[in-house]
Amino acid sequence: MDIQIHQPLSNYTTIRIGGPAHFVADTHTVEELMAVETNAKRLGQKTYVIGGGSNLIGRDEGFDGVIIRNQIPGFDVIADDSESTTLKIGSGELWDSVVARTVDMQLSGIEALSLIPGTAGAAPVQNVGAYGQEVADTLQSVEAYDTTSGNMVELSWQDCEFSYRHSIFRGSSYGRYVITSITLKLYKKTPEPPFYAALQSYLDEHGIHEYDVATVREAVIAIRKDKLPDPSILPNAGSFFKNAIVEDWQRNSLLEQHPDMPSYKMDEKHYKIPTGWLIEQTGLKGESLHNMKVHDANALVLINQSATSYQDLANARAQIVGAVRDLFQITIEQEPLEITNQ
Ligand SMILES: Cc1cc2nc3c(=O)[nH]c(=O)nc-3n(C[C@H](O)[C@H](O)[C@H](O)COP(=O)(O)OP(=O)(O)OC[C@H]3O[C@@H](n4cnc5c(N)ncnc54)[C@H](O)[C@@H]3O)c2cc1C
Incomplete structure (x- = not known):
């Protein structure tokens, strides 16, 4: 140690x-x-x-x-049948290496989550998602150290209470569990269209009509490299804001003023509105604010240009949140968590 x-x-x-x-x-x-x-x-x-x-x-x-x-390692097949393979993965494994290995094994279920930075153990925390997949789709259970009881526990998919970019690990049980392994059930089937819109457009534009997990992974990597800055060159935390979730009445009233506003149905009552689009409408895309910059290829990403203080970030965030609220009466929420002394 x-x-x-x-x-x-x-x-x-x-x-x-x-x-x-x-x-x-x-x-x-x-x-x-x-x-x-x-x-x-x-x-x-x-x-x-x-x-x-x-x-x-x-x-x-x-x-x-x-x-x-x-940095706890591990990558073990714990069950295998004609349709699926179940893997137990050490929580300190790099997430994208896990995706790469499962794609090499021709397993489907997390290929669209390619190139997401970070560790396997953090993936359930905010139920990582991209291009139509979420880790909750394939996660069976996690093993964790319970800091309250001092015991190792197993938590099922139901126990994790997953929702959009959320779970108990960043909600009701924030800070309680240290995840030591995750168990994923992946499938031996080829991914089938239609894919998530941006992914489908990329595949169509590149004349790719035969799909396997490797083609999906390659396409996702190409799209992400175009849209997301590499944190080792331009420091950032990925999407700085969550997409906005609004009720249907609010969407309808916003559509009257902004007929071109994109929105995606989530359930009977709720719609998701891309926060990147909301920020773009404020004119802040590409702008430098308090030593931070709203990324010019993706307004959801805040790049640390030269900030050395949290206050710079807080000032930039307040300016963006305020501008979106003034224009749309929506309060957008920060996605990354903060390490605090409380
Ligand atoms: C360029 C870029 C692109 C990104 N793209 C996406 C994306 O497409 N989709 C998406 O969902 N996210 C995305 N993210 C966000 C991020 O990569 C994920 O949330 C990732 O899962 C975080 O992993 P990490 O190991 O870095 O976690 P950390 O940032 O170190 O931790 C995040 C939270 O998880 C907790 N945590 C970490 N490990 C454990 C553990 N073992 N047990 C319990 N709690 C733990 C921490 O306490 C903290 O609260 C992106 C980030 C960047 C920088």
């Missing part, structure tokens, strides 16, 4: 913002994780688990406890 002291959170978050953490412990096994948790509790230190820091923001005051950097 590797423990470092007084390390800036900006070194551990892809948007590169955040003051010092008292301790950063790299854990490679469940035993190491339990040892850090037990010792931290004994010494009255709080803990916060991170993976790749790609959906996280540090504050200027940093974290006066132990940041646990999860």
